[in-house]
Amino acid sequence: MKMIMAVVQDKDSGKLASALVKAGYRATKLASTGGFLKAGNTTFMIGTENDKVEDVFRIIRENCKIRDQLVTPVSPVGGTTDSYIPFPVEVQVGGAAVFVIPVERFEHY
Amino acid sequence: MKMIMAVVQDKDSGKLASALVKAGYRATKLASTGGFLKAGNTTFMIGTENDKVEDVFRIIRENCKIRDQLVTPVSPVGGTTDSYIPFPVEVQVGGAAVFVIPVERFEHY
Amino acid sequence: MKMIMAVVQDKDSGKLASALVKAGYRATKLASTGGFLKAGNTTFMIGTENDKVEDVFRIIRENCKIRDQLVTPVSPVGGTTDSYIPFPVEVQVGGAAVFVIPVERFEHY
Numbered sequence A, B, C: 001m002k003m004i005m006a007v008v009q010d011k012d013s014g015k016l017a018s019a020l021v022k023a024g025y026r027a028t029k030l031a032s033t034g035g036f037l038k039a040g041n042t043t044f045m046i047g048t049e050n051d052k053v054e055d056v057f058r059i060i061r062e063n064c065k066i067r068d069q070l071v072t073p074v075s076p077v078g079g080t081t082d083s084y085i086p087f088p089v090e091v092q093v094g095g096a097a098v099f100v101i102p103v104e105r106f107e108h109y
């Protein structure tokens, strides 16, 4: 038995939760902030059998891929706004920090 | 030293917290949602000596038992409401998922 | 690789977060309540290499020291308020409960 702790971006957490449930894994989401990833994040605590760890990593990789996203800033960072023409910029989103922790005993009632 | 991570239903968490404090254990509650248990849940992080693990499990079992509860739905799931006579239905509440994790070092200041 | 779980008082958490980031550590804050420490608290989850554990403990000790603080109660605990002269009392604040947990595998994307 292992406990997988995965810190992912908030924007990926709904998709990851659905994928884990669909694949039959049981996960708990802990409210968390900052640190491992720049934006708001969520920590998943997933209890799983040893031989399923690889599969959980696959699901996390597929649902929390780092990718570039086009974002259109709503206003200029400085200066006057009258000559401002908004144009999209690329930002990197996604990613995950994943820890596997040994579980010495597991019980559920 | 062990770290016990216990995911329990929100409705059992106050009772469990009191029982743990009364028995002299130190626990931290982490805000958590979904997954191991259907309803809203709370994750307890309990640091304890090895020879107390059994006692902590007993306290969790006693305070988070799975039991049936009568719930009266406030409205019919579908159809018209004029012929609706509310009657209580049994739902299963309670339960806990409990993980014991090794602690290699513990310090408190 | 280790996972350090540190429960600290809310009032020390901003300072600790800054110090960890400045020293190059990656930490996630979990919303938590009660238990190990009397006041509101925050749980830091810090993933680090084995040879950095001592340094993380030092940073926690420096930023979460137990110290006395003068607090002026806003109202008397009982009795009438007309003869009440508020005067500051010393309360102990700060402190931390720190757990080192083994990590069998760590990946980040």
Ligand code: NI
Pocket (backbone or CB within 6 Å): A108
């Ligand atoms: Ni079962």
Ligand code: NI
Pocket (backbone or CB within 6 Å): B108
């Ligand atoms: Ni002590």
Ligand code: NI
Pocket (backbone or CB within 6 Å): C108
């Ligand atoms: Ni890297």
